[in-house]
Amino acid sequence: MCRIAAYSGPSIPLENIVVRPKHSLLEQSQHASEAKLAVNGDGFGIAWYDQDEAPGLYRDVLPAWADGNLTSLCRMVRSRLFIAHVRAGTVGETSRQNCHPFSYGRWSFCHNGQVPHFPTIRRRLEAALPDHLYNARGGSTDSEMIFLTLLANGLANDPDTAMAATLEQIGAGRDPVKLTCVFSDGQTLFGFRHASKGNAPTLYASDTLDNGGLAFASEPLDGGAWDAVPQGEIVELAGLKSCQAA
Amino acid sequence: MCRIAAYSGPSIPLENIVVRPKHSLLEQSQHASEAKLAVNGDGFGIAWYDQDEAPGLYRDVLPAWADGNLTSLCRMVRSRLFIAHVRAGTVGETSRQNCHPFSYGRWSFCHNGQVPHFPTIRRRLEAALPDHLYNARGGSTDSEMIFLTLLANGLANDPDTAMAATLEQIGAGRDPVKLTCVFSDGQTLFGFRHASKGNAPTLYASDTLDNGGLAFASEPLDGGAWDAVPQGEIVELAGLKSCQAA
Amino acid sequence: MCRIAAYSGPSIPLENIVVRPKHSLLEQSQHASEAKLAVNGDGFGIAWYDQDEAPGLYRDVLPAWADGNLTSLCRMVRSRLFIAHVRAGTVGETSRQNCHPFSYGRWSFCHNGQVPHFPTIRRRLEAALPDHLYNARGGSTDSEMIFLTLLANGLANDPDTAMAATLEQIGAGRDPVKLTCVFSDGQTLFGFRHASKGNAPTLYASDTLDNGGLAFASEPLDGGAWDAVPQGEIVELAGLKSCQAA
Amino acid sequence: MCRIAAYSGPSIPLENIVVRPKHSLLEQSQHASEAKLAVNGDGFGIAWYDQDEAPGLYRDVLPAWADGNLTSLCRMVRSRLFIAHVRAGTVGETSRQNCHPFSYGRWSFCHNGQVPHFPTIRRRLEAALPDHLYNARGGSTDSEMIFLTLLANGLANDPDTAMAATLEQIGAGRDPVKLTCVFSDGQTLFGFRHASKGNAPTLYASDTLDNGGLAFASEPLDGGAWDAVPQGEIVELAGLKSCQAA
Numbered sequence: 001m002c003r004i005a006a007y008s009g010p011s012i013p014l015e016n017i018v019v020r021p022k023h024s025l026l027e028q029s030q031h032a033s034e035a036k037l038a039v040n041g042d043g044f045g046i047a048w049y050d051q052d053e054a055p056g057l058y059r060d061v062l063p064a065w066a067d068g069n070l071t072s073l074c075r076m077v078r079s080r081l082f083i084a085h086v087r088a089g090t091v092g093e094t095s096r097q098n099c100h101p102f103s104y105g106r107w108s109f110c111h112n113g114q115v116p117h118f119p120t121i122r123r124r125l126e127a128a129l130p131d132h133l134y135n136a137r138g139g140s141t142d143s144e145m146i147f148l149t150l151l152a153n154g155l156a157n158d159p160d161t162a163m164a165a166t167l168e169q170i171g172a173g174r175d176p177v178k179l180t181c182v183f184s185d186g187q188t189l190f191g192f193r194h195a196s197k198g199n200a201p202t203l204y205a206s207d208t209l210d211n212g213g214l215a216f217a218s219e220p221l222d223g224g225a226w227d228a229v230p231q232g233e234i235v236e237l238a239g240l241k242s243c244q245a246a
Numbered sequence: 247m248c249r250i251a252a253y254s255g256p257s258i259p260l261e262n263i264v265v266r267p268k269h270s271l272l273e274q275s276q277h278a279s280e281a282k283l284a285v286n287g288d289g290f291g292i293a294w295y296d297q298d299e300a301p302g303l304y305r306d307v308l309p310a311w312a313d314g315n316l317t318s319l320c321r322m323v324r325s326r327l328f329i330a331h332v333r334a335g336t337v338g339e340t341s342r343q344n345c346h347p348f349s350y351g352r353w354s355f356c357h358n359g360q361v362p363h364f365p366t367i368r369r370r371l372e373a374a375l376p377d378h379l380y381n382a383r384g385g386s387t388d389s390e391m392i393f394l395t396l397l398a399n400g401l402a403n404d405p406d407t408a409m410a411a412t413l414e415q416i417g418a419g420r421d422p423v424k425l426t427c428v429f430s431d432g433q434t435l436f437g438f439r440h441a442s443k444g445n446a447p448t449l450y451a452s453d454t455l456d457n458g459g460l461a462f463a464s465e466p467l468d469g470g471a472w473d474a475v476p477q478g479e480i481v482e483l484a485g486l487k488s489c490q491a492a
Numbered sequence: 493m494c495r496i497a498a499y500s501g502p503s504i505p506l507e508n509i510v511v512r513p514k515h516s517l518l519e520q521s522q523h524a525s526e527a528k529l530a531v532n533g534d535g536f537g538i539a540w541y542d543q544d545e546a547p548g549l550y551r552d553v554l555p556a557w558a559d560g561n562l563t564s565l566c567r568m569v570r571s572r573l574f575i576a577h578v579r580a581g582t583v584g585e586t587s588r589q590n591c592h593p594f595s596y597g598r599w600s601f602c603h604n605g606q607v608p609h610f611p612t613i614r615r616r617l618e619a620a621l622p623d624h625l626y627n628a629r630g631g632s633t634d635s636e637m638i639f640l641t642l643l644a645n646g647l648a649n650d651p652d653t654a655m656a657a658t659l660e661q662i663g664a665g666r667d668p669v670k671l672t673c674v675f676s677d678g679q680t681l682f683g684f685r686h687a688s689k690g691n692a693p694t695l696y697a698s699d700t701l702d703n704g705g706l707a708f709a710s711e712p713l714d715g716g717a718w719d720a721v722p723q724g725e726i727v728e729l730a731g732l733k734s735c736q737a738a
Numbered sequence: 739m740c741r742i743a744a745y746s747g748p749s750i751p752l753e754n755i756v757v758r759p760k761h762s763l764l765e766q767s768q769h770a771s772e773a774k775l776a777v778n779g780d781g782f783g784i785a786w787y788d789q790d791e792a793p794g795l796y797r798d799v800l801p802a803w804a805d806g807n808l809t810s811l812c813r814m815v816r817s818r819l820f821i822a823h824v825r826a827g828t829v830g831e832t833s834r835q836n837c838h839p840f841s842y843g844r845w846s847f848c849h850n851g852q853v854p855h856f857p858t859i860r861r862r863l864e865a866a867l868p869d870h871l872y873n874a875r876g877g878s879t880d881s882e883m884i885f886l887t888l889l890a891n892g893l894a895n896d897p898d899t900a901m902a903a904t905l906e907q908i909g910a911g912r913d914p915v916k917l918t919c920v921f922s923d924g925q926t927l928f929g930f931r932h933a934s935k936g937n938a939p940t941l942y943a944s945d946t947l948d949n950g951g952l953a954f955a956s957e958p959l960d961g962g963a964w965d966a967v968p969q970g971e972i973v974e975l976a977g978l979k980s981c982q983a984a
Binding site: 294296298302303304305306314315318319321322323342 | 786788790794795796797798806807810811813814815834
Binding site: 030039041042061062063066094 | 276285287288307308309312340
């Protein structure tokens with residue numbers, strides 16, 4: 001279980017989402033209230049867009065709250081669209097390559113959930129990747145694999161079709177697949193929740209930020225209006241338009 | 247708030263205390279039940295004694311559960327006396343120099359608690375150190391300062407007197423001083439709890455380990471007999487003798 | 493021995509100084525040609541100024557060339573004035589607190605050189621600091637101590653007087669004091685070279701950057717015109733004015 | 739280019755090979771004399787054998803000389819057979835998963851060299867692995883892949899045949915394959931040098947250590963008798979027997 005916060009709108013310091021809100025992502029990293037684990041200390045990451053097509057990527061294995069660099073970066077770096085993630089690894093050693101978000105070209109992606117039968121399908125999924133995406137695999141998580149599979153399935157052309165094809169490839173196992181993710185091409189923020197059984201991890205969208213910006217968050221960042229993202233359909237937050245289903 | 251586990255007895259793999267017990271230190275690092283914070287993810291450390299007078303010291307800033315090296319070391323390294331610690335830093339950046347245990351010569355020391363008025367006495371305490379201990383200061387914590395002050399006050403000659411003098415130097419502030427610590431000279435394990443007001447963090451002692459060894463732990467490691475260490479007196483666990491007040 | 497690069501001028505991506513030049517700071521971190529050690533792999537850091545008075549600070553203990561985050565930051569972050577440093581620690585464990593640059597308020601500072609008799613004067617220098625600077629001490633290096641002493645001696649009011657007083661306090665030892673440093677208040681870049689005997693580490697200044705900017709560097713970054721900073725006087729690079737002695 | 743040191747013989751502290759010799763592995767990490775790069779600062783690792791069949795594994799991304807834990811471990815940990823490695827990564831981000839040695843079951847392996855055409859054969863090699871080895875892949879290096887392929891080719895049964903089959907699978911590219919490696923099953927140390935063209939990185943064997951032990955090293959650790967390992971045949975160092983070709 002992890003926590004996610006993402007923003008699209010007028011350029012703001014990252015800290016306005018990551019640090020300053022009453023229930024900021026940093027606060028959620030220590031005191032999540034809607035997650036199975038209250039603490040998300042197994043690394044963090046931020047993908048942010050500025051002038052380049054490709055996002056900047058900052059990831060580290062420390063708990064977000066223990067990283068002095070992160071505080072400084074969040075105060076100094078401004079961005080018009082960014083995705084931030086704090087990780088609660090369930091098993092194994094933490095490495096930067098396994099920290100979210102992942103990026104490829106202009107795309108960035110982060111994930112909260114799990115594919116319990118991933119060990120049994122990992123090899124098949126990797127074999128299905130075209131060479132350029134196979135060679136882009138840097139870590140060993142199910143999350144990165146979902147991202148690369150989405151790209152292989154044409155995420156850039158049709159997110160809905162790519163998601164459906166990816167879920168089809170993942171298939172079902174004994175334990176339910178849970179997948180809440182936020183991703184972007186640098187223009188639009190996409191949010192999606194899926195569970196093969198039961199409830200996917202929470203995700204909320206807001207179009208009532210003070211500055212006119214839009215946001216996704218695993219838990220509402222403040223007392224404003226936040227709508228739960230429904231399961232099974234991709235929600236897009238684009239530019240300064242209001243929240244709308246794809 | 248942190249969690250501590252320490253052992254003295256026949257040489258055993260570190261994992262027998264740190265990893266394997268049902269409520270091991272590793273388990274307490276994620277699910278502490280008697281601490282203000284359930285998670286202790288701001289680094290960890292182990293001081294262990296073997297043939298040399300000086301202990302080995304292994305400390306890192308990662309959460310204990312995310313460090314693959316720790317798992318391997320705990321399986322391979324055997325010791326007749328060791329102190330292990332998982333840290334929950336309240337503020338600031340994590341660094342190895344601020345991780346417990348601290349060591350100097352043959353002594354090792356770890357601490358769970360806080361001196362809330364430390365910023366106002368830090369300079370005075372540092373000025374009171376003899377040169378060799380002043381130069382040994384590696385980090386910036388109250389914990390390391392308590393250790394060096396204990397040494398300056400003659401810990402090696404008379405722990406009780408050294409502790410009394412140190413508490414006197416620390417004095418009182420508006421908020422209560424809380425100090426639960428475990429330390430050793432490589433022969434004896436010492437445990438101590440103090441609170442200027444209210445209760446100090448928990449510490450338990452056991453002389454009923456399966457292999458005849460003795461242990462301190464912030465929370466009982468298993469279902470055996472564990473006695474709460476009383477506040478205000480140093481408890482010694484020495485060799486294979488039973489738990490006794492100093 | 494370390495390597496330094498600093499810039500003042502129109503806002504540019506950090507990579508234009510740190511990564512892209514033929515003999516960039518990153519290149520110098522692996523193949524320094526005018527230093528005793530060719531490799532500077534014991535951490536790095538960047539202090540950069542934007543809208544806030546206080547600089548952003550990014551420091552890590554990895555070799556600069558092994559940090560994926562650094563590459564991304566250097567591509568994305570733009571700044572009108574920044575100081576970057578790669579470190580070659582002579583002894584001891586690397587920690588972020590001992591990485592340059594150091595910052596306090598609006599000031600940043602980095603250093604290349606050493607005070608060989610520092611252990612014998614450390615205590616005296618620390619005792620001479622006013623409380624607010626004493627409490628700002630985060631690490632244990634001579635470099636950070638020089639910075640704090642400069643501040644205590646009125647760096648903000650008169651850099652020349654502050655430097656003279658600081659050198660006086662440092663005094664001489666058996667082995668020569670060598671001190672090449674670059675520092676800034678966010679408006680002006682200051683460079684200084686001093687050796688109590690022999691030559692201080694190299695430092696060059698250039699006012700012929702393509703974009704009209706000004707720079708200091710331990711070794712010329714490219715084939716343009718670079719003037720050696722003379723020993724014993726503070727050189728200022730301010731705004732878009734040309735290089736001039738203070 | 740990396741540097742390797744390995745030992746088999748009476749149980750000794752790791753430091754007797756890694757730290758104490760005049761031209762120890764630690765010294766070689768900063769001042770290699772027979773390598774293309776003098777500095778090997780992109781991580782290090784040690785695999786050591788004690789009572790368990792599986793080795794202990796300690797790896798970190800810091801330069802070996804900057805890791806205080808390593809110094810302590812090398813002083814405290816004793817072993818009858820161990821392999822140590824300092825890494826000079828040619829490209830990309832350092833991660834523990836890409837640090838040597840690698841281990842699987844009772845086997846450990848480290849490598850100095852490169853397969854320049856690895857990107858073009860990586861996918862084919864990975865596809866050829868049986869499931870249990872495919873799932874054991876933790877990083878993205880050619881080195882780990884060579885190790886897993888050796889295991890897949892029956893390293894445990896016949897090292898010579900496994901090596902020949904592995905070299906066959908790797909094949910040739912435009913630039914020469916260079917492969918100097920040391921590996922062990924916990925009983926025997928194996929050393930091997932191969933170059934598809936020109937010279938493989940150096941490797942020496944010694945059976946004249948003071949304590950009767952045997953060693954491999956990229957560069958002689960001291961002034962004793964060291965024989966260059968010939969290219970193309972696996973050299974075994976077993977127990978207290980003298981150096982002999984397989």
